[in-house]
Amino acid sequence: MKKQKSRQACGLITFNKSFVNFYPVDKSSGKVIGWCGYHTWYTEHNRAEIGYYLNAEEHKRKGYMSEILQAVLTYGFNQMNLHRVEALTATYNTASIKTLEKFGFKYEGLLREHYLVDGIHEDSPIYSLLRHEFPRTIQVREATLQDIDAMSVIRLSVKENPLNNPDLVTRRDYEDYLTSYGKGWVAEVDGKIAGFAIVGLQQKNIWALFVDPSHEKAGVGRKLHDTLMDWYFTQTDEDVWLSTDPQTRAAKFYRRKGWRESGMHGNELKFIMSALDWRTR
Structure with a gap:
């Protein structure tokens, strides 16, 4: 009861850290090409949701995001002490789904009309990866x-x-x-x-x-x-x-x-x- 009163008094920040983001940089140009990081980080439960994005079409389908995810997931499990990483995507985003499956993420179900995009509530497939499922460092x-x-x-x-x-x-x-x-x-x-x-x-x-x-x-x-x-x-x-x-x-x-x-x-x-x-x- 004391813990619950403390949460109510201090706010959700007591067990939810909003963002831990990383910004990958192209070596040749020195420019940021996207972002990858964690949000909805529940420290008490050792879980967080991961998100990622590449700024331009020219950076896609070159293996960049796989390289970035390897580093960010390693950081999450090793430095943030995460036990579970969750990822939400769109049903039509096959590239994102393939990337998640490559890293061992498991499909758990569909959040119906979960995300508002251009005035339309879209379904969101949810995937998860547990610490023991994550491949060790190469x-x-x-x-x-x-x-x-x-x-x-x-x-x-x-x-x-x-x-x-x-x-x-x-x-x-x-x-x-x-x-x-x-x-x-x-x-x-x-x-x-x-x-x-x-x-x-x-x-x-x-x-x-x-x-x-x-x-x-x-x-x-x-x-x-x-x-x-x-x-x-x-x-x-x-x-x-x-x-x-x-x-x-x-x-x-x-x-x-x-x-x-x-x-x-x-x-x-x-x-x-x-x-x-x-x-x-």
């Missing part, structure tokens, strides 16, 4: 020969740059790159390999960078890429190159990372990165 470690089977499964499962003939890449190829030509890394999520990257130092070539389709747009490829590149340019100042199919998300990813197109390599686009470009990006 862990990148050096690949070993024992990882080859898992890497091969991922290589054969990707939708872009598919390997139509498994015999074209043998176990011996993996072994040679890991033990003789260069070095490789795997990214683990919840203790399972979610992606891998391998570079050939002798060949000056990124031989492989692939992510399990179920972990796409979650920052796995970016973390593998950056780890590989940092290591490569501690070993040499020679340019490194790679190739990928044109008109793919991979090609767009490499352009955003500062790779320069350098003609074709067979039927694939060839990209080059210099030590100077990487270190001054």
Whole structure:
């Protein structure tokens, strides 16, 4: 009773902190590209509602929001001690729904005529994510020969740059790159390999960078890429190159990372990165 009287006297602020917002900035322009954060934060019950928004169409469908959500959810569960995160969206916002489902949010039901938009009360699907359901931070470690089977499964499962003939890449190829030509890394999520990257130092070539389709747009490829590149340019100042199919998300990813197109390599686009470009990006 005493606690309830205190709440009444002090107001709802005693157990509801309104906003904890983050404003992502584009590295190249220095401009804020949107926001992501928590509201309706019930500290007593360790729960909050998350919201997110990108300012312009040019920033959408590039994986930015997945990268932002990974950081903000990690902050919520680790720093705010949240047990439950809720998210409301619109029935027609399929992109938002896919993003929530990618992070493990569970659909709980429909709040009927819940949100007023342009004079119309719209339904709001409600999703939630519990602390134990949130994937642990992506862990990148050096690949070993024992990882080859898992890497091969991922290589054969990707939708872009598919390997139509498994015999074209043998176990011996993996072994040679890991033990003789260069070095490789795997990214683990919840203790399972979610992606891998391998570079050939002798060949000056990124031989492989692939992510399990179920972990796409979650920052796995970016973390593998950056780890590989940092290591490569501690070993040499020679340019490194790679190739990928044109008109793919991979090609767009490499352009955003500062790779320069350098003609074709067979039927694939060839990209080059210099030590100077990487270190001054």
